[in-house]
Amino acid sequence: MTKLESSSDLEKLRKQIVSKRDPKRLCITVCSGTGCQASGCEKVSAAFQEELKNQKLSDKVEVRRTGCHGFCEKGPIVILHPEEICYLQVKPKDASEVVSQTLKEGKIIDRLLYTDPTTGKRIAHESDIPFYKNQKRLILDNNRKIDPKNIDDYIALNGYSALAKALSGISPEQVLEEVKKANLRGRGGAGFPAGRKWETTRNAPGEIKYVIVNCDEGDPGAYMDRSLMEGNPHLVIEGLIIGAYAIGSHEGFIYVRQEYPLAVENTELSIKQAEEYGLLGKNILGSGFDFKITIHRGAGAFVSGESSALMSAIEGKVGEPRPKYVHSSVKGVWDRPSNLNNVETWATVPFIINNGADWFTSIGTEGSKGTKIFSLVGKVSNTGLVEVSMGMTLRDIIEKIGGGIPNGKKFKAVQTGGPSGGCIPEKLLDFPVDFDELSKAGSMMGSGGMIVMDEDTCMVDTAKYFANFLADESCGKCVPCREGLKQICRKLGAISNGKGTEDDIKDLEDLAEVLRDASLCSLGQTAANPVLSTIRHFRDEYEAHIRGACPAKVCKSLVTYYIDPEKCLACGLCLKNCSVGAISGKKGIIHIIDQEKCIKCDTCFDVCPEKFNAVTKISGEPVPKAVPQGTEIKKKKR
Amino acid sequence: MEKSKSKFVGVRITDEQASILSRLQKDSRLSKTEILIKGLTFLDEFYSLGLDRKPLSDELGALEKEAFHYAAELRRVRKREEAISEMVQELHNIDEIVDKYHCDKSALIQILLEIQAKTYWLPKHTLMWVSERLNVPMSQIRQITTFYKAFHLKPRGKHLVRVCLGTACHVRGGPRILEHTERALGIKASETTEDMKFTLESVNCLGCCALGPVIVVDGDYHGRISSSQVEKILSSYT
Numbered sequence: 001m002t003k004l005e006s007s008s009d010l011e012k013l014r015k016q017i018v019s020k021r022d023p024k025r026l027c028i029t030v031c032s033g034t035g036c037q038a039s040g041c042e043k044v045s046a047a048f049q050e051e052l053k054n055q056k057l058s059d060k061v062e063v064r065r066t067g068c069h070g071f072c073e074k075g076p077i078v079i080l081h082p083e084e085i086c087y088l089q090v091k092p093k094d095a096s097e098v099v100s101q102t103l104k105e106g107k108i109i110d111r112l113l114y115t116d117p118t119t120g121k122r123i124a125h126e127s128d129i130p131f132y133k134n135q136k137r138l139i140l141d142n143n144r145k146i147d148p149k150n151i152d153d154y155i156a157l158n159g160y161s162a163l164a165k166a167l168s169g170i171s172p173e174q175v176l177e178e179v180k181k182a183n184l185r186g187r188g189g190a191g192f193p194a195g196r197k198w199e200t201t202r203n204a205p206g207e208i209k210y211v212i213v214n215c216d217e218g219d220p221g222a223y224m225d226r227s228l229m230e231g232n233p234h235l236v237i238e239g240l241i242i243g244a245y246a247i248g249s250h251e252g253f254i255y256v257r258q259e260y261p262l263a264v265e266n267t268e269l270s271i272k273q274a275e276e277y278g279l280l281g282k283n284i285l286g287s288g289f290d291f292k293i294t295i296h297r298g299a300g301a302f303v304s305g306e307s308s309a310l311m312s313a314i315e316g317k318v319g320e321p322r323p324k325y326v327h328s329s330v331k332g333v334w335d336r337p338s339n340l341n342n343v344e345t346w347a348t349v350p351f352i353i354n355n356g357a358d359w360f361t362s363i364g365t366e367g368s369k370g371t372k373i374f375s376l377v378g379k380v381s382n383t384g385l386v387e388v389s390m391g392m393t394l395r396d397i398i399e400k401i402g403g404g405i406p407n408g409k410k411f412k413a414v415q416t417g418g419p420s421g422g423c424i425p426e427k428l429l430d431f432p433v434d435f436d437e438l439s440k441a442g443s444m445m446g447s448g449g450m451i452v453m454d455e456d457t458c459m460v461d462t463a464k465y466f467a468n469f470l471a472d473e474s475c476g477k478c479v480p481c482r483e484g485l486k487q488i489c490r491k492l493g494a495i496s497n498g499k500g501t502e503d504d505i506k507d508l509e510d511l512a513e514v515l516r517d518a519s520l521c522s523l524g525q526t527a528a529n530p531v532l533s534t535i536r537h538f539r540d541e542y543e544a545h546i547r548g549a550c551p552a553k554v555c556k557s558l559v560t561y562y563i564d565p566e567k568c569l570a571c572g573l574c575l576k577n578c579s580v581g582a583i584s585g586k587k588g589i590i591h592i593i594d595q596e597k598c599i600k601c602d603t604c605f606d607v608c609p610e611k612f613n614a615v616t617k618i619s620g621e622p623v624p625k626a627v628p629q630g631t632e633i634k635k636k637k638r
Numbered sequence: 639m640e641k642s643k644s645k646f647v648g649v650r651i652t653d654e655q656a657s658i659l660s661r662l663q664k665d666s667r668l669s670k671t672e673i674l675i676k677g678l679t680f681l682d683e684f685y686s687l688g689l690d691r692k693p694l695s696d697e698l699g700a701l702e703k704e705a706f707h708y709a710a711e712l713r714r715v716r717k718r719e720e721a722i723s724e725m726v727q728e729l730h731n732i733d734e735i736v737d738k739y740h741c742d743k744s745a746l747i748q749i750l751l752e753i754q755a756k757t758y759w760l761p762k763h764t765l766m767w768v769s770e771r772l773n774v775p776m777s778q779i780r781q782i783t784t785f786y787k788a789f790h791l792k793p794r795g796k797h798l799v800r801v802c803l804g805t806a807c808h809v810r811g812g813p814r815i816l817e818h819t820e821r822a823l824g825i826k827a828s829e830t831t832e833d834m835k836f837t838l839e840s841v842n843c844l845g846c847c848a849l850g851p852v853i854v855v856d857g858d859y860h861g862r863i864s865s866s867q868v869e870k871i872l873s874s875y876t
Contacts, residue, residue: 038846038859072848220804223845258751258788259841299747300787302842316744318785377806377847384848415805451805465808469842475785577866579821601821602814606864 003278006286007164010155013277017156026061026103027081030090031144033068033227034262035384040092041065041076047092048078051099061103067143067231070385071131074114079126079144086126087112117381117403131382134400136363136389138371139347143231148266151273154234160279162350166242167287170353175246176202179349181357183369188214188305188342189420189446190522191368191435197339200329202247204337209249212333212340213240215256215263216310218302219418220469222449224373224385225343229256229263232347233270237293239346241280242353244291247339251292253314258297267295302419302473306521307340308332309475320475321521342447344373364390368434368445378415378451381406388433395429398452409454412552413537417446419466419473420526422533423459442533444526458554459538460545464492466530474523481524484515488531497557498548505535505542549620556600560618563604565590565627566634567614574604574615590631595623671733671771674701678726701725704763729767731756736771743772747782750789759790795830795837797875799823800854804843807850811865815851816840818865822872836872 004010030036030045045063052058069077074088080102087098090112101107113122114129123129126144146153154160166175180195201209213236217225228236240252256264271293274280282290296314303309304319311333313319332338348370352360361369368390374397377383381403388397394414398404405411413423422443424431431437435445453462471485491508494500512528519525535542544551550558563574563583568590575583575591582598585591591614593604608615662673678701705721735752739745749768754760760783769776783789801816816827819838825831827840846852849861853871860871 034844035846035848038844038849038852038861072846075848218842220808220843221806221847223843223847226845259844297748297751298786299751299782299789301785304786313747314744316742316746316748318781320785375847377850378809383806418805449805451809453809457809462809465805579818601818601865602811603818603865607866 001273001276003276004285005278007168010160010164010285014155014158014161017152021156024082027064028061028098028103029064029066029079029081029144031067031069031075031077032065033072033075033143033231034223034260035068035072036075036077037262039072039075039089043092044076044078044090044095047095048099051095054096055099055104057099057103061099064147065149066146067148068140068227068385069126069144070140070227070387071129071382072385073381073383077126078112084126085124086114086129088114130403131384131386131401134396135387136371137387138351138363139228139235139344140231140373140385140387142235143227146232148231148233149269151234151270151277154232158354159234160238162353163238163241163279164285166245166353167285167289172202172246172248175242175353178357179246179352182352182360183357184345184348184352184360185368185435186342187344187348187372187447189417189444191445194341194345197329197341198243198247200327201249201337201339204330206336208251208336209247210333210336210338211240211244211247211249211252212310212314212338213252213254213343213346214305214307214310214340215254215260215343216298216305217257217260217343217447218305218473219447219449221377221415221451222375222418222447224375224448226260226263227385228343228347228373229254229260230266233263233267234274235347235350236343237267237270237274237280239349240293241284241291242349243339243341243346245289249339250290251294253294253296253333255296255298255310255314258299264295264297271295301475302469303475303521303523306523309521310340311338318475320477321523323520344448365432365434365437367436372433372445372448374416374433374448374450376402376450376452379405379409379454379457380452390434391432393430393432394424394450397433397450398429402452405452405454409456411452412455412457413453413459413462415443415451415453415462415530416449417444417529418449419470420444420522420529421446421449422529423453423462423537424533425537428537442536443529456552456554458496458550458552459534459541460492460496460550461552461554463531463534464489464496467492467527470523470527474527478518478520478524480515480518481520481527484511484519484524485527487511488515488528492531495542495545496550496555498545498555500542500546502543502546504546505539508535544620547620551619553617553619555619558619559600560595560623561593561598561600561602561604562616562618562623563591563593564614564616565631567612568633569612569614570633571609571612573607573609577603577607579603584629588632590627590633592626592629671767674770675726675729675733678702678722678729701763701766704761704766708761708763725763728757728761728764732764732767733771736768741772743774746772746774746779747786750779750783754789758794759792761793762791792830793834795834797836797856798839799836799872800839800841800844801827802842802844802846802850802852802854803840804845804847804850806843806847807852810850812851814865815853815863815868818868819853819872822869836875 028048030041032041048063052061076090078087078090110122184194185191215225215229298304301319304313306321307328309319309321314333328338364370371387371389373387376386386401413425415423424441424443428441431441438445467488471489474481476482488511491504512532515528516525553559580597580599582594583591605615705725765779769779803812823836827838830837853860
């Protein structure tokens with residue numbers, strides 16, 4: 001690779017790459033994000049390569065592994081270019097059919113297309129699928145087009161043009177002004193204006209300044225940062241270099257969780273490639289600006305995602321937060337001014353520089369501009385990563401993009417903002433996604449996890465889940481968080497075991513207040529949100545637990561398993577699968593659960609065939625008396 | 639005997655021993671760490687010749703003690719010379735990693751992660767060696783290795799079973815899968831079976847929420863599973 005000496009060199013290179021590529025060339029792209037890898041995409045791309053070799057097409061057709069497409073529910077996703085035919089849930093054994101039918105004969109295989117669940121219509125192009133049609137894919141869009149391991153793919157799609165624009169002719173102050181004007185708010189959770197943060201670091205005293213990418217995505221159920229870092233690392237790197245230029249920093253860190261090995265691998269490779277082209281290092285594009293990036297792998301601590309904790313982890317110390325009398329943008333890593341932003345925030349910067357702040361502010365709401373990526377997961381038909389304009393309502397996201405709740409169940413709540421956020425009930429679903437509006441609903445934007453819950457989810461159990469998670473992840477440095485969370489867990493445990501009292505709810509609210517006001521960092525300050533929001537919107541469920549019933553039939557202590565003698569056909573499935581031998585019965589004889597032995601593992605409920613539905617869960621009602629041992633089943637006409 | 643302030647691999651040594659050490663260093667032009675590795679190698683050869691242990695020095699003794707402890711931790715019946723030669727090899731590997739990071743103290747977490755990527759867990763002698771090479775007190779290394787979840791201070795089983803308990807998996811029944819796995823293996827989360835075959839871990843989100851509930855064995859993802867499938871999945875790993 002030759003070093004690029006100027007912006008025109010980059011343009012020349014871009015033209016050269018594009019001219020070499022025939023847009024009409026046949027190409028098979030296989031999504032290789034972690035979701036699709038879990039669904040076996042590696043085997044699929046290997047099968048395609050093998051098949052092309054067998055059919056002697058290897059030199060005519062290219063197989064490319066791309067970043068995450070977002071529609072993880074239907075992975076592995078395969079796209080055939082140039083027609084862009086989209087096949088979903090492709091298996092290795094489908095490869096030969098796809099090559100011989102679609103590639104050679106131009107025939108579309110209906111079975112592999114997306115089927116609209118309402119109309120039953122088959123859809124051949126990704127952009128026409130409702131999941132994608134209702135999104136505004138700005139930042140995620142290139143993920144599906146490029147091979148993250150190949151910098152040329154990124155450059156071909158106008159990559160690093162924003163950097164070239166910034167370095168050749170725009171002053172750092174102007175870049176900063178543009179970002180401030182765009183009102184870009186931090187995508188990591190709190191929504192602090194990025195431009196103002198940059199300005200603080202820029203104006204802070206000290207020659208050496210750092211810029212940091214926070215990819216310590218710890219929120220369970222959120223994985224957009226990983227998909228960007230894995231699927232389009234150069235976009236984040238480009239944003240980081242532009243930010244460093246505006247701030248006057250010459251050294252940057254990318255903090256990635258070690259649980260994201262693919263993200264680490266792709267980022268390392270991208271940095272190397274960018275260095276080889278002279279897009280990183282000394283005198284970038286002949287501008288005289290120097291910048292280098294180091295990757296720091298996180299070692300697994302949720303609290304390390306907090307800015308001051310992350311910086312102390314970069315120093316090689318324990319990732320514990322510190323009081324912020326002085327902001328880390330003034331005194332951060334090694335007490336030097338350090339500007340930290342989330343992956344998505346950095347990835348938005350090149351778009352703002354290329355298209356201008358006015359364009360950016362035309363997207364979104366009054367207070368929140370641009371787009372936001374959410375990971376729409378849980379009890380929703382189309383699980384995946386979705387990117388929408390700020391201001392779209394939660395209802396539209398869940399129903400139009402997510403396809404609603406599967407299996408005809410009823411929606412109960414959507415949890416946003418991870419462990420710091422809250423649960424939003426049905427009546428508030430018309431709230432728009434916007435930093436300020438979500439706070440009003442008692443939740444927060446957070447990093448963008450959106451976990452949908454249906455009637456089978458217990459809200460007390462959910463609150464308990466988050467409280468336990470946070471108690472486990474609390475670093476223990478400050479008393480309110482360490483001890484307060486422990487007490488919250490204890491109270492919630494008692495309620496979910498049916499041993500709670502009305503006073504416990506009051507106590508939970510009091511504890512929550514102390515946590516919010518007295519904790520050292522935002523982990524503790526926001527830790528009570530899941531508890532408070534569930535009490536606020538689902539108080540009836542708490543009260544039901546106190547009376548001894550779990551309405552969603554989740555809390556073990558309050559649930560009894562019972563076989564309906566009217567429905568049991570003595571198939572023996574539950575009996576065979578019961579690991580503690582609590583079920584008695586035999587062929588023709590109604591099965592009975594021995595409540596003394598039952599450990600409530602849910603297996604019998606799980607294996608009882610849907611057409612019988614004989615195993616039921618009972619909560620808060622008396623359990624009917626079991627039929628005498630040896631009662632024969634009623635012969636039913638089927 | 640008067641207590642000396644000199645320390646070597648976390649072991650307090652006498653002034654006499656310290657002066658022997660400095661003389662050795664001067665004469666052989668070897669670094670402290672090289673001497674120690676050489677000593678340990680020598681100890682290994684010493685045993686393989688069938689000679690009995692003679693006190694060499696406290697620090698070698700400390701490392702040797704670790705070798706026995708290490709062998710015991712592995713729950714394998716091992717000859718001590720084997721354990722020592724394995725340790726020597728490991729210490730050499732650590733040196734390579736430490737040198738790659740130019741003995742930089744701030745790279746401590748990265749160094750430990752990289753060591754663990756090779757050994758799967760962090761035996762005490764590796765920590766002692768890192769402490770020696772980076773000149774970071776053991777207490778700080780202990781603090782870091784117990785704070786971060788990624789570090790394992792106990793040996794790991796042949797197969798790593800991870801059950802996802804992220805929010806998306808939680809609402810889809812992840813906790814029941816974990817309970818079932820615990821029952822099937824007869825251990826609790828973050829424990830290892832007696833036969834060293836399985837280590838069970840619960841994790842907070844693997845980022846493949848579409849497949850929830852998910853269980854991952856050695857990197858193979860098993861998605862959308864029900865508790866009745868757990869045994870079958872586990873039985874395919876021997």
